[in-house]
Amino acid sequence: MKIRPVILCGGAGTRLWPQSKNNLAKQFIDFGGWNLLEKTLERVKGPTFDHPIISTNAKYLKLVKTYLKKLKVKNYKIVLEPSKRNTAPAILASALIKEIPNEQPLMFFAADHLIEKTNIFNKAININKTNLTDQNIFIFGIKPTSPSSEYGYFITKKVKGNINKVTKFIEKPTEDKAKKIIKQKGCWNSGMFFLRKDSIINNFKKYEPTIYKNCVNAVSKAILKDNTYYLNKKSFEKATAKSFDYAILEKTKQINAIKLDIPWSDLGSWKEILKMYDKNKNKYYKKKNVYYRPWGRYVNLFEGKGFLIKELFIKPKGLLSLQKHHHRSEHWLVTQGAPKITLNKDNFLKKPNDHIFIPLGAVHRIQNLNKKPVKIIEAQVGAILKESDIIRYQDIYGRVKT
Secondary structure, eight states: OOBEEEEEOOOOOTTTOTTOSSSOOGGGOOSSSOOHHHHHHHHTOSTTBOSOEEEEEHHHHHHHHHHHHHTTOOSOEEEEESSOOOHHHHHHHHHTSTTSOTTOEEEEEETTOEEOOHHHHHHHHHHHGGGOOSSOEEEEEEOOSSOOSSSOEEEEEEEETTEEEEEEEEOSOOHHHHHHHHHTTOEEEEEEEEEEHHHHHHHHHHHOHHHHHHHHHHHHTOEEETTEEEOOHHHHTTSOOOOHIIIIITTOSOEEEEEEOSOEEOOOSHHHHHHHHHHTHHHHOOGGGEEEETTEEEEEEEEETTEEEEEEEEOTTOBOOEEEOSSEEEEEEEEESOOEEEETTEEEEOOTTOEEEEOTTOOEEEEOOSSSOEEEEEEEEESOOSTTSOEEEEOTTSOOOO
16 A cells, blocks of 8 residues: 655744744745745655645645646645644544545655655655554654754664664753764654554544544535545634644654654754755856955855845955844854854854854844855845845945945
């Protein structure tokens, strides 16, 4: 039996746009001719997978159908949430539709994750498909590339063969604690789930019977139209709003882990997005977008809706003007060198992989005190992303307007 992919596509992406309700959710952002939902739909097109199910809401329905049509995805089903009730009701309602046999394996993907080396990922789920039962759950651990405090972690112990039992979850630790977790061979918790339909039903019946009852009613009373299940609003809203982690994972003892060493990111912060652009900057580089300044140069890599990605090259002893912006904030990721950063009244020395956030209206500058160049990947985020939005206070190159 093929694995049925279920794509959770209802998130709002508020971590990227905390001050705006008008920006696109992360899964729909154009990062340069592609978005994360497209990547996810392409990932589940192969022979490993059955026809996809997408869980979303009315706000995103038109966009979801646009990309399904663009990628020529056929025989899909959409499960439409009438209100936000978090991931537990969304996962259960998606699993309960009649098209899914009781023993079919279900692979739950977030629509906004970036996964590379999908052949390794698919091989891992195919190998573990036979280990699924009507009770257990497999989650996916990613080998950490750094002691990040932006992800949750978990610890495992080997029980038999290639089965790793999850013994402990750690929610977004400090960087120092993350280093200790990595020494214990802890993994990033990717937030993806692999289990059979009957396991979902049995776990919800046991641990969350109220959510189960209301989701059963929401699905049984749903209207199916144009490949879309319109869940019954009255029943669905009675389902307790809980994450799948709190509803099920923290209660059941039958959680196993599939541990992977593959490039993965949820692109949930501007730091992760800047890392992605740095890794792929040659794909975005165009000579016509290089601009020279007295302190060095910059290149515009990509301009999206509400953001602009640049790479700054600050030559030895280069000093940018002391400045601020009225219409944008900025995120910087140091990729080379050790710049001195001024932010309002404070000064910092930074190193590669350090992230700096420049709030809208903050006075700031970059200085390279060293003999080697500094490189910084920058995201400008705001309503106006032009060089005209620079108010200079000091400038050694004589560019302060009086």
